[in-house]
Ligand SMILES: [Ca+2]
């Protein structure tokens with residue numbers, strides 16, 4: 214009887230182990246796609262967050278630039294100038310050091326990786342972002358003009374500067390590009 218009992222017990226354990234293994238296999242089959250979907254969802258969320266952060270970084274730099282003088286030869290906001298300066302930094306200013314910048318087009322050609330605040334201090338948690346700036350003179354044709362493009366790039370000085378801030382980040386697919394036309398407000 215004792216031998217028979219042991220045999221039955223051994224068989225029962227064997228069946229239980231097989232069932233357990235089958236159950237584990239089924240659980241893995243069910244969980245694996247769920248884990249994969251969850252991982253991809255998290256990756257999507259990160260990309261969405263990066264895009265929002267890139268928009269914020271583009272807006273902040275645009276606002277920083279707009280606070281500067283319209284031109285090296287004008288006050289803040291603009292003013293009469295018969296000889297607008299060339300696009301770019303001017304005498305006594307240092308490329309890449311924004312604390313020396315005092316007019317809009319000083320930012321032309323600026324590349325920030327990582328982005329820096331107005332005091333040229335790195336912005337925390339933005340090490341995987343890069344910002345580029347381009348500034349150029351443009352014309353805005355009159356409303357009745359047949360021109361297809363409302364804003365036209367030109368070589369010579371005008372009363373309008375187009376500021377283009379582009380932001381990219383690790384793993385980006387489409388960069389964030391913010392274009393702003395800043396007019397010279399002639400007060401006198
Ligand atoms: Ca300047």
Ligand SMILES: [Ca+2]
Nearest residue numbers: 301316318319
């Ligand atoms: Ca300048």
